[in-house]
Amino acid sequence: MSIDSLNWSILKCLQSNARQSNAEIGRKVGISSPAVSERIKKMEDSGIIQEYHTTVSPFEAGYQLKAIITLRAFMGKLKPFLEKVKTYDEVINCYRITGNENIVMEVVLKNQKHLEAFIDQLIIYGETKTQIVLSHVVKHNPIKKLG
Known part of the structure; x- marks a missing residue:
């Protein structure tokens, strides 16, 4: 599915506030609420829109530290780790990466x-390396039209 300029406008609205109504989005982009709904459904079905989330403040939820931990897996330990990491409640994001380390959490x-x-x-x-996060500099920056 191609993303035309109207779909990009809808995506911009959703990325700024996914809870706004289709009617509100329609007013902003200049089409009807049913047309917005249809376009959103097509973008969901094609995988352009993948999920909707609620962001919870770790500090307000009782966590005092946020950290970035990299892991350089020992020989034969990467595959077992890839299964185990899914069970850790502490991990809110995990990426398999290239370079000296294999994992960033x-x-x-x-x-x-x-x-x-x-x-x-x-x-x-x-082997692990840990960096404590002090603050967000860029947070949930929207994906924009290439251009």
């Missing part, structure tokens, strides 16, 4: 002791 933790215990679980799979 974004994690939330209660405190330093929690961080230490979590790293202790990881080190059986490989």
